[in-house]
Amino acid sequence: MTKNAIIFHGTGGHPDVIWYPWLDRQLSARGYRVERPHYPGINVEPITEFLPRVLASHDFDTDTVLVGHSGGAALLLALLEHLQAPVAQAILVAGYATRVNESDEPVLQDSYDWDRIRSNAGDISFINSITAPYGCDATQGRLMFDRLGGTQIIRDDGHFGDYNQQYDTFELLDRLIR
Template sequence: MVLIHGNAGASVEGIWFPYLKRELEALGVEVVAETFPDPIKGRMRYWLPYLSDVVRPDERTVIVGHSSGALAAFRYAEKAPLLGTFAVAGHHHDCGFELERRSGFFDTPWDWDAVRAHQSFIEQFHSKDDPWVPFDVAEELHELTGSTFHAMDGMGHFGSYDQQMDTFPELLEAIRRRLSGTHTEDR
């Protein structure tokens, strides 16, 4: 399992990442949770080489990507196999933010056929009140990826910025279901 944080100074030391890492390790899951280089700008030219050359996921790896971390998972899956991706507050365009526009993740068109073909599943968590990634963007991403979509209320951007969120039991349960093979569709 690989945990990838978002940009703007996020890290795997904040929000619900320590909880998720601790709970997964208690289940016997090996977890890689490292702060990626260039965590402020979150540029693809640093994140993808770090992911492929340092972290080195393979067809047995599940990535949990928060916000821009989901972008890294999807771009990686365009070229290489994964077991699956959990995209939390994920998106597929810059949502009007200059920091996102300059990240490099949107410089080329997405190959959604490859993203889907290179993994067994994609699950998506998105809150209807996300202040950074509009809900309609999440719905578009769901259509593009064929994800299992978990629409939530009151979760904002799932702990980013001033929001306090140090647990995420819904995500943990979805991961448990996938790892045990007892997945059920939510939407």
């Protein structure tokens, strides 16, 4: 069976920036079928309206790896809660589960079924930075880790790519994906 990977960009992001195309090439070379969808509605539209379109647009199964960055990582929490079957692996990069700054965060749900997320997430990892410019920092990573288990990795790498932070490769992420 073919392994699948879906890479979700962050708020205001695009699938062709920072490390997303690089990771696509790395995983494709390892035999993955990779999707890098463009979702301008991430963290713009309310999650209750946005999530059904995401669920209907992709296939999720035990051979699927999900990678989300920033708002895309927050999206993964809702996605994992509402899947009909578990995925192999979920990696949340600069993720968060609560409001982290003064911005409206429509990607967040009011509450989460942590047990359901845990049962659908497969091998789950959180990569956060101690110097995250938007508040999606190591504290947020710890909050999710405490509820879901898995692996928490804390770096000092800003936002792991942003409009003002070059981050064209992400070797750690490539090594984490089985």
